[in-house]
Amino acid sequence: MxxxxxxxxxxxxxxxxxxxxxxxxxxxxxxxxxxxxxxxxxxxxxxxxxxxxxxxxxxxxxxxxxxxxxxxxxxxxxxxxxxxxxxxxxxxxxxxxxxxxxxxxxxxxxxxxxxxxxxxxxxxxxxxxxxxxxxxxxxADTAIRRDGAKAGDWLYVTGNLGDSAAGLDVILSGLAPKNSTEEILVERHYYSQPRVLAGQALRSVASSSIDISDGLITDLVHILKASNVSAIVNADQLPVSEELLQFVDNPKDAAKIALCSGEEYELCFTVSESQRDKLDAVLLDTTTPITCIGKIYPGEGLRVNWKGKSIDWPLSGWVHFLKNK
Missing domain, CATH: 3.30.1330.10 (PurM-like, N-terminal domain)
Known part of the structure; x- marks a missing residue:
């Protein structure tokens, strides 16, 4: 220049x-x-x-x-x-x-x-x-790492999942949002809120943590591999917004999107049984909603359940825009 x-x-x-x-x-x-x-x-x-x-x-x-x-x-x-x-x-x-x-x-x-x-x-x-x-x-020595999850820990996420992917679908359609629901989803794709204060509050209770930038099923696996554990995720308990439910009109489809949506900037974290009762107190001032979506187990792998039964949905992690778009 x-x-x-x-x-x-x-x-x-x-x-x-x-x-x-x-x-x-x-x-x-x-x-x-x-x-x-x-x-x-x-x-x-x-x-x-x-x-x-x-x-x-x-x-x-x-x-x-x-x-x-x-x-x-x-x-x-x-x-x-x-x-x-x-x-x-x-x-x-x-x-x-x-x-x-x-x-x-x-x-x-x-x-x-x-x-x-x-x-x-x-x-x-x-x-x-x-x-x-x-x-x-x-x-010193308080950073939350990926390798601290233990069998018996509870699995949590902050906020809602899936809105970013739904907003991206609207953007890539090339059409203007058809209604207020689509407008809100587009805004949430561009303006996902990083959970900075919640992350700081979780230093005292979380055993592991990762941000959801590549999709829950992809990012959670990073924790599982680093910690040498496995997990069961209850897809029916995933937090999804009313706008996402309106966009897809089906709870299962909303859950599939929530499992794969990236660039959410929500946190996925684990908490031991002994620390679980402290969660609400440490997060009180951050006003961050959290949802328990599963549990950590011994062994390897990730299983997804729907209302207690194992499911085999064809799921993949977050895919960024194609080049030259």
Whole structure:
């Protein structure tokens, strides 16, 4: 990009609403310098979004920015971390000031809400894509990991599942939403709420956790393999919204979508019997709804039940947009 283009981009990314006291040196030098609190550990995650794969090329940049940052926030939420600093690598085919302005609007709105400061990054010319590296902190040795589930633990999820996939179906149809139900589902696809506060609250009770970005049946298997356990999921107990039920008009179809829908940014976590009675208390201030959907067992594998009977539905994990869409 030309010098003038870099100047313009720098103006957008230097004028941000969050200025943390622990940022010693932010945007403008070869690297950033931050102060990490004593007795804390750094938690770092990186996600890349590519136009045509993770979002349609004509998607509102406000929504693109929200989705990009929310996916990283959700990763930190799963580990109970407090999000703090991020860097952004942005590749654009050409400088589009209108797009950049919308992107910054969406990015900074969410960053300000979680008190995250942009501390650096990179810009270059090429196919539209963006990579965010988000850093957060946890008290030493308290991060929630995937490998802590034990036989006898109860299996929970936050919020509702399935709305993101249903919203994507509406988007990919190429047609405008036909009613308020479809409008709501589209908004929930773009604006899934990362469970940052719930993740921090769960540090004291959860034995394992993961965010639901690739579908419940895919992400739960990561916990099972890391912990060397198995699980039974009761599909009839999955939390689904009224809008999803209206969209598919069948509880079983809603459950199938809930099992596979990704980019939900809800949390799937396990809790031991001894900690189960503390859940409501630790989550009270977060106002996060939770649902028990099953249990952890010895052995390997994942079984899905419907009203107590094993089912064999053809299920697959989340599939992102096809390229060149």
């Amino acid at each position: 030309s010098g003038n283009e870099f100047d313009l981009i720098n103006r957008y990314f230097k004028s941000q609403p969050v200025n943390r006291k622990d940022v010693v040196l932010g945007i403008g030098d070869d690297a950033s310098v931050i102060s990490v609190p004593e007795n804390s550990q750094l938690v770092v995650t990186t996600d890349t979004l590519v136009a045509g794969t993770h979002f349609l090329k004509n998607t509102d940049p406000v929504k693109v920015a929200y989705k990009a940052l929310a996916s990283n926030l959700s990763d930190l939420a799963a580990m109970g971390a407090v999000p703090s600093w991020c860097s952004l690598a942005l590749t654009m085919p050409k400088l589009d000031e209108v797009w950049l302005k919308g992107f910054c609007e969406g990015f900074y709105k969410l960053a300000e809400y979680y008190h995250v400061q942009l501390i650096g990054g990179d810009t270059t010319r090429g196919p539209l894509s963006l990579t965010i590296t988000l850093q957060g902190i946890v008290p």
